[in-house]
Amino acid sequence: MTESFPVFDGASAPPPPPPLPPAPRPSTPIASAPAPGRATAPSASDGDLARAREIIRIISDSYSTKMVGQERLRTSLLVSLIAGGHILLESVPGLAKTTAASTLADTVKASFKRIQCTPDLLPSDITGSQIYDAATGTFRTVLGPVHANFVLLDEINRSSAKTQSAMLEAMQERQTTIGGEVHPLPRPFLVIATQNPIEQEGTYELPEAQMDRFLLKEIVEYPSPAEEFEILGRIDSGVLDPDRHVPGAVSLDDVHDLQQIASRVYVDPAIRNYIVQLAYVTRNPAPYIGEERARFIKYGASPRASIAFLQASRALALLKGRAHVLPEDVRELRHLVLRHRVLLTFEADAEGIRSEEIIDQIFGAVPTP
Incomplete structure (x- = not known):
């Protein structure tokens, strides 16, 4: 028989939610002392942290020569790069999403391709195709623009579902x-994919399966008046000229080292359990945030959310100069990881309920370790 939970109407104290299920013990304990003779992956050393700090400082300084403000965007891009994931940017036009992507590529001495998505864009326009060579009587392969280190998919929701699916592989x-x-x-x-939330004519909504493959989703906001004033000054000085590139600051090997160091950032079992419990509550929200709010959740987060929290929190800890993850890192990433994974109903949209509000309530229901 299923236990029912009364809806809290604010007149009396709500009943305590049932205890969260403990994370099952893995066959090989995560944090217990290793058995004699068993090799363990080395954690990030002080030397590793010093090298990571220097690489991050060089990237950030070079990035800031063209980008004004947008510190949250810079952090999100760096977390995605270090964690080896992809990022979806959503904003109104003109907020320097393309400039941010190209500047990051210049900073890292990496190849960069921009793909303007349109309804008539074909999958082969992205991945490449085979072309018949009449001189030799054979077909030769021409690789598409996706074969680059940094790929900007501008207005991805303007491409057809068939073209969007070409990016899944x-x-x-x-x-x-x-x-x-x-x-x-x-x-x-x-x-780095972008989508415009205010111009929906001729667009194709991204399917949930593709949204889930983005490590993070960032909402890019307007600059402050002081930042916008600085942008005008940089335009006059020529810093933001399209043909003026940031000199390459670090190599691809440096980025690879950064990713390897991040993979050795320590994540305590208590934090892993915290991540698992958060994902569990997104799928079973009613006992923890109440029926009134739970009805707005259509689907909870998939296991990719837990993986994203694990990878992104390591990258964020490294950005902050630490060799271990804190619960605050997971909490700071909550909107970036979950806003495109906790799917809300049409009723929530009609009542103006934003996914960030529901995510905050879920985090408030799960005890912080």
Whole structure:
């Protein structure tokens, strides 16, 4: 028999929610002392942290020569790069999303391709195709623009579902298949996709399966008046000229080292359990945030959310100069990781309920370790 939970109307104290299920003990304990003779992955050393801090400082300083403000965007891009994931940017036009992507690519001495998505864009326009060479009587493969370290998919929701699906293999498997032949993508590989929330004519809503493959989703906001004043000054000085590039600051090997160091940032079992419990509550919200709010959740987060929290929190801890993850890192990432994974109903949209509000309530219901 299913236990029912009364809806809290504010007149009396709500009943305590049932205890969260403990994370099951893995067959190999995560944090217990290793058995004699068993090799363990080394954690990030002081030398590793010093090297990571220097690489991050160089990237940030070079990035800031063209970008004004947008510190949250810079952090989100760096977290995605270090964690080896992809990022979806949503904002109104004109907030320097393209400039941010190209500047980051210049800073890292990486190849950069921009793909303007339109309804008539074909999958082969992204991945590449085989072209018949009359001189030799054979077909040769021409790789598409997705074969770059940094790929900007501008207004991804303007491309058709068929074209959007062409990116799934590239984003997930880090490869493309052209004429039955597999072509690996360069490393690192970062997809920065943008979508415009206010101009919906001629757009195709991203399917949930593709949204889930983005590590983070960032909402880019307007600059402050002081930042906008600085932008005008930089335009007059020529810093923001399209043909003026940031000199490459770090190599791809440096980025690879940064990713390897991040993979050795320590995550305590208590924090892993915290991540698992958060994902569980998104799927079973009623006992923890009440029936009134739970009815707005259509689907909870998939296990990719837990993986994203694990990877992104390591990257964020490294950005802050630490070799271990704190619960505050997970909490800071809550909107970035969950806003495109906790799907709300049409009723929530009609009542003006934003996913960030529901996410905050879920985090408030799960005890912080």
